[in-house]
Amino acid sequence: MAVVIVGAGHGGVETAGALRRLGYDGTITVVDGDDAVPYERPPLSKRFLGGEEHLSLRGPSFFSDENIDLRLGTAVAAIDRQRRVVRLSDDAELAYEHLVLATGSRPRRLPVSGGEHAVSLHSLADATALRARLASARSLAIIGAGFIGMELAAHARTHELAVTVLELSDRPMDRVLSPTVSGYFEQLHREHGVDLRTSTGASEILDTGSGATVRTDVGDEVAADVVVAAVGAVPQISLATEAGLEVAAGVLVDEQLRTSDQQIYAIGDCAQYVHPLTGGQVRLEAVANATDQGTHVAGSICGASAPYSAVPWFYTDQYDARLRIAGIWRPGEQVVRGSLGSGTVFTFDGDTLVCAESINAPREHMACRKLVGTSEVLSATMATDPNVDLRELAKAAS
Ligand SMILES: Cc1cc2nc3c(=O)[nH]c(=O)nc-3n(C[C@H](O)[C@H](O)[C@H](O)COP(=O)(O)OP(=O)(O)OC[C@H]3O[C@@H](n4cnc5c(N)ncnc54)[C@H](O)[C@@H]3O)c2cc1C
Incomplete structure (x- = not known):
C-alpha cells in the first residue's frame, strides 16, 4: 500500500x-x-x-x-x-x-501594465529577496490590503519605511474580517503612519530604475523604492x-x-x-x-469515516495586535466582550455563534473554537458578561 x-x-x-x-x-x-x-x-x-x-x-x-x-x-x-x-x-x-x-x-498576478515591476510574497525565495531589498529601501508601496499586505505594512512601519497601501475595497482585509475588526486595524495602521488608500486601485506601474511609480485609478502617483503586489x-x-x-x-x-x-x-x-x-x-x-x-x-x-467538520481558525500579527479568528464571518448580530484591542467580537446568526474575532485574547479564542457553531449555548448577552466563564461553557459544549 x-x-x-x-x-x-x-x-x-x-x-x-x-x-x-x-x-x-x-x-x-x-x-x-x-x-x-x-x-x-x-x-x-x-x-x-x-x-x-x-x-x-x-x-x-x-x-x-x-x-x-x-x-x-x-x-x-x-x-x-x-x-x-x-x-x-x-x-x-x-x-x-x-x-x-x-x-x-x-500569488495572483497584478493584471496591469508594468505589473511585473511589483514583487510577490509567497515563497521562501520571495521573502528572502524582499528582505534584502527592504534592508536598503526607504519607501514601500503595497498593492492590496489583505492579510499579507497589512502584515508587511506593519513590519515596514516598525522599521520606519514610508508605507503606502492601495486597496480596491473600502476597507482592509474585507474578505475575512467583520467591518468592526477591519475598522480597528485600519485605524491602527493609520496611527502607525501607514498611508492607507481604500477604494483605490493600481492602474499602471512604471519602472524608474531605482524603484517604481504606481499610477492609481483615481489619478495619483505613488513613488516607492519597492512595490509589492499582495492581491490574493x-x-x-x-x-x-x-x-x-x-x-x-x-x-x-x-x-x-x-x-x-x-x-x-x-x-x-x-x-x-x-x-x-x-x-x-x-x-x-x-x-x-x-x-x-x-x-x-x-x-x-486509515479507515475512519467521520465527516470533516473542524471549526476554521486563522491568525495574524500586526504591530502588537494578535488577532485570532474562530469560524467564518458573515453579517449578523455583533457584540464586543472587553475592548476592541483586548477582547472578542462575537457574531451571531440567530442563536448560533458563527464567528469570534479575538484581539490579544488568546484564552477567549481557545474557548471560542469550541463554541463557534453551537446554538443556544452562548447568547449575545452572556458573551459580553465578564462573569460568564467562556472556558467552562466550552468544556460543557465539547
Ligand atoms: C506570506 C504568507 C503569510 C501567511 N500567513 C498566514 C497566517 O498568519 N496565518 C494563517 O493561518 N495562514 C497564513 N498564510 C496561509 C497559509 O500559509 C496557507 O494557507 C498554507 O500554507 C496552506 O497550506 P497548503 O498545504 O494547502 O499549501 P502550502 O503550504 O502552500 O504548500 C503547497 C506546496 O505544494 C507544492 N506544489 C504545488 N504544486 C506542486 C506540484 N505539481 N508538484 C509538487 N509540488 C507542488 C508547492 O511547492 C508548495 O510547497 C500565509 C501565507 C503566506 C504566503
Whole structure:
C-alpha cells in the first residue's frame, strides 16, 4: 500500500506525520517542486522579514525517522488515474493507492501594465529577496490590503519605511474580517503612519530604475523604492483539472475530503468543500485548515469515516495586535466582550455563534473554537458578561 502526497507544505507534511502517528506502515512519499526544506509560510510576512531564520515545519531528522520519502525539487507533472501513478518532472513514476493533493496556492498576478515591476510574497525565495531589498529601501508601496499586505505594512512601519497601501475595497482585509475588526486595524495602521488608500486601485506601474511609480485609478502617483503586489492567491489546481477531476474555484471534495476520484484527496488552499458551519462552498487559505484537513485525510486513509467538520481558525500579527479568528464571518448580530484591542467580537446568526474575532485574547479564542457553531449555548448577552466563564461553557459544549 502506498500514499503519495503532492506538496510538502503545511497540509502535505501534516498528512504524512499523522499517517505515521496513526500507525500506517505503508510507503509514504511526499513530493514538492520547491527545493527548500519544508517550511512554515506565515512567518514570511512577519518575523522572517525581521531576521528570524527558523522556519522548518519539522525537525531535521523527522522525515528519515518516520521513514517518509521526501522528494524536493521534483514536481508532479501529471496524474494517470487509470494506472494510479503520478509522473514526476524527472519522468520517474510513482504508484499510489491513495493520492493526496496538497498543492496550495500561488500569488495572483497584478493584471496591469508594468505589473511585473511589483514583487510577490509567497515563497521562501520571495521573502528572502524582499528582505534584502527592504534592508536598503526607504519607501514601500503595497498593492492590496489583505492579510499579507497589512502584515508587511506593519513590519515596514516598525522599521520606519514610508508605507503606502492601495486597496480596491473600502476597507482592509474585507474578505475575512467583520467591518468592526477591519475598522480597528485600519485605524491602527493609520496611527502607525501607514498611508492607507481604500477604494483605490493600481492602474499602471512604471519602472524608474531605482524603484517604481504606481499610477492609481483615481489619478495619483505613488513613488516607492519597492512595490509589492499582495492581491490574493489562486489555488494550484492544474494537475487536478488535467486529470479530469471535478474543479470549481478549487478542487471539489466531499465531506471526507475525497475528490471525484475516490482514491484521490485534496486538502488545504487548493481544496473547495461545503463547510457545515455555513452550508456553502468554501476554499480557505489558513494553516489550521490545511493541517486539520491533513489529519482528517490520514484518518480516512486509515479507515475512519467521520465527516470533516473542524471549526476554521486563522491568525495574524500586526504591530502588537494578535488577532485570532474562530469560524467564518458573515453579517449578523455583533457584540464586543472587553475592548476592541483586548477582547472578542462575537457574531451571531440567530442563536448560533458563527464567528469570534479575538484581539490579544488568546484564552477567549481557545474557548471560542469550541463554541463557534453551537446554538443556544452562548447568547449575545452572556458573551459580553465578564462573569460568564467562556472556558467552562466550552468544556460543557465539547
Ligand atoms: C506570506 C504568507 C503569510 C501567511 N500567513 C498566514 C497566517 O498568519 N496565518 C494563517 O493561518 N495562514 C497564513 N498564510 C496561509 C497559509 O500559509 C496557507 O494557507 C498554507 O500554507 C496552506 O497550506 P497548503 O498545504 O494547502 O499549501 P502550502 O503550504 O502552500 O504548500 C503547497 C506546496 O505544494 C507544492 N506544489 C504545488 N504544486 C506542486 C506540484 N505539481 N508538484 C509538487 N509540488 C507542488 C508547492 O511547492 C508548495 O510547497 C500565509 C501565507 C503566506 C504566503
